[in-house]
Amino acid sequence: MTISTEVVIEKMTQEIEKAKQATAEQKDWKLPISHVKLLAELLLEEQPSESVKTTTKVNKTPEREIYQEMSHDDGTSIFDF
Secondary structure (H helix, E strand, O other): OOOOHHHHHHHHHHHHHHHHHHHHOOOOOHHHHHHHHHHHHHHHHHOHHHHHHHHHHHHOOOHHHHHHHHOOOOOOOOOOO
């Protein structure tokens, strides 16, 4: 059973409202906030592969290209004066 992201975010909004109301009434607001945290963690666990794929695509550079950029095969050097 899959729950949509919108449903989870709506539940988070409801819990935030409960926390605001509890704060105004000087009651314990930590329980609704802990529910928001739990819901956020559930959302983030659902989609970890997307962020990992993005990170690996950005950071991949073939070693051969790096070597070719750094080597001076034409005989020039920054130390030639």
